[in-house]
Amino acid sequence: AQKITQTQPGMFVQEKEAVTLDCTYDTSDPSYGLFWYKQPSSGEMIFLIYQGSYDQQNATEGRYSLNFQKARKSANLVISASQLGDSAMYFCAMSSGGSNYKLTFGKGTLLTVNP
Amino acid sequence: NAGVMQNPRHLVRRRGQEARLRCSPMKGHSHVYWYRQLPEEGLKFMVYLQKENIIDESGMPKERFSAEFPKEGPSILRIQQVVRGDSAAYFCASSRRTGGLNTGELFFGEGSRLTVL
Numbered sequence: 001a002q003k004i005t006q007t008q009p010g011m012f013v014q015e016k017e018a019v020t021l022d023c024t025y026d027t028s029d030p031s032y033g034l035f036w037y038k039q040p041s042s043g044e045m046i047f048l049i050y051q052g053s054y055d056q057q058n059a060t061e062g063r064y065s066l067n068f069q070k071a072r073k074s075a076n077l078v079i080s081a082s083q084l085g086d087s088a089m090y091f092c093a094m095s096s097g098g099s100n101y102k103l104t105f106g107k108g109t110l111l112t113v114n115p
Numbered sequence: 116n117a118g119v120m121q122n123p124r125h126l127v128r129r130r131g132q133e134a135r136l137r138c139s140p141m142k143g144h145s146h147v148y149w150y151r152q153l154p155e156e157g158l159k160f161m162v163y164l165q166k167e168n169i170i171d172e173s174g175m176p177k178e179r180f181s182a183e184f185p186k187e188g189p190s191i192l193r194i195q196q197v198v199r200g201d202s203a204a205y206f207c208a209s210s211r212r213t214g215g216l217n218t219g220e221l222f223f224g225e226g227s228r229l230t231v232l
Contacts, residue, residue: 045226
């Protein structure tokens with residue numbers, strides 16, 4: 001069975017600083033994908049970044065990067081130069097080979113960016 | 116707006132009534148997924164559909180819940196005889212193909228928030 005663990009219920013960061021949101025995963029499938037989503041207070045789920053298990057390089061999308069450490073089974077999200085609008089819930093999720101149409105989500109981390 | 120469209124955004128029902136939630140996938144996407152988010156939880160997979168077919172409904176409660184994706188029109192998640200525990204946000208997502216999840220090509224709608232009084 002697949003499992004995603006986000007150990008930080010809440011995080012605080014000062015505006016313009018970088019922040020790392022932790023995510024560890026567990027799967028026995030050799031092929032899997034890792035996703036990060038942002039959910040602001042308005043409730044929608046916004047796709048941020050994706051990393052495939054066979055991708056050689058860490059994924060980056062603008063101010064978002066995914067620190068993928070396969071041996072440690074971790075997929076931490078790094079947000080650089082935090083902005084007030086980054087305040088939201090952040091969810092890590094995984095799809096895996098056996099059911100590659102199904103995402104397993106963590107419980108999320110609430111990020112607050114302070115001015 | 117070419118994104119995944121869900122309606123209604125908010126729905127209030129009394130216990131015992133029926134709730135119908137609709138989802139129109141992104142243009143060119145023929146795979147639809149429904150997820151449920153209970154308060155302060157992550158999303159949980161419910162069902163995966165292609166046009167006119169239910170592929171995997173392993174996350175659907177055995178009773179009162181059903182889903183369809185007809186040849187024409189949106190996908191519908193139907194909850195009969197709602198109870199308070201059904202209060203949640205229901206998200207629809209779509210992809211071009213099953214393998215889309217191996218490339219990150221999965222996009223969510225804004226969700227439908229069901230409140231059962």
